[in-house]
Amino acid sequence: MDYQYELDARGLKAPIPVLRLKRAMAQMKPGEVLCLIVDDAHCRPDVQAFAHHARQKLVAQDINAGESRYYLEKS
Template sequence: MDRTGAPSYHSGMIEISETLDARGLLCPLPVLKARKRLQSLPRGAVLQVWADDPAAVIDVPHFCNEAGHGLLSQDERDEMQVYLIRKGG
């Protein structure tokens, strides 16, 4: 679990700072909400994003690349996508 009490779907050694549940939201809302959440996090923090919008598989990596954030992983789990984004800066 991360510090919000939400279950973490990543089994590696990465510490997740916060989780954003963007399931049920359609483009561009998952990216807009991720951008807003990342603004409040310190540089180097990791945001876990849950999404089920089919466009997110294109939008999230593009957002990370354009904004200078690191996309640590992109997985499909339980009918959703799970992204780990390290805040750049």
Template sequence: MIMEFNRELDARGLHCPLPILKTKKALADMTSGQVLRVLATDSGSVRDFQAFAKQTGNDLLSQTEENREYVFFMKRK
């Protein structure tokens, strides 16, 4: 399944909390309903993105992992 997105954030090589902080900043620059695709390599980011979605109300539409690379799709509330 190919998911449409409005913007992409490359957070590969960054460690906690930088992927979340950069995601928060990117989402702030987007309009409601837009989708952000985030690429990350920090294994802790799976748990972090789930918590971030709950705390902020932004929707975590999808999260996948392939070859220790994580892809998240976040929808701005």
């Protein structure tokens, strides 16, 4: 998956990764994609809820036991 920005939130616990995601996406242009990397499994519902409520497109997810990547496109 191609992306323009990467936000490495490994080591951070929910809700901090989503708060940083919100701040980062506010600086992006429509159509740009950000890859969020987390290792806290509790972030998954928060990322999905953020995408829905902020009307951003969650274009892909790569969820593994130790690390997950979420690709969000700025609307």
